[in-house]
Amino acid sequence: MNQRNLNDLSDGDLVRLEARLRSEFQHRGLIRTSSDLMGEIAEYAAHAVYGGQLMMPGYASADLVDASGRRIQIKSRTLDPIAERHFGFSSQDFDVAVCLRFERATNKLQWAREYELDELMGLWSKHSQGYRLTTGKAKKYGRDVTARFEEVLGQMDSTTSPHLGQPPAQG
Incomplete structure (x- = not known):
């Protein structure tokens, strides 16, 4: 496969290809953990959802x-x-905060939940490096925003976005 072939793939096809490549890398012993591609995709999708x-x-x-000035942690x-x-x-x-869970074998979104900070403070536990929210609690509580994220992520199958690497705002 050459660079031209990759350019012809949709964004969604590239995400699925990355999951297959990661599995092969693990099988060959080249990596031990998964990469952070889906963290970047989650932020991209949140930007599309919230503006x-x-x-x-x-x-x-x-x-x-977001457009109303809320500071959102993804x-x-x-x-x-x-x-x-x-x-x-x-x-x-x-x-x-918005928590998203993806399935490792396919990078498919399993669920997405949104929490106000006050709600989150009653769910997480203190840890030496901050706070932890278990994936079980994350799935059970908060507002289900899965459909909003699925809509954005589903559009990746028909697009090749040149703006994925747009310069972020200064913090």
């Missing part, structure tokens, strides 16, 4: 400031279907 400005990568308190996990882990938060310096 506003993406923050600089590494900005600890928020990933996005968290994603890419896991095997039965795996339970946690979403880690390093601070409480945001207004809304």
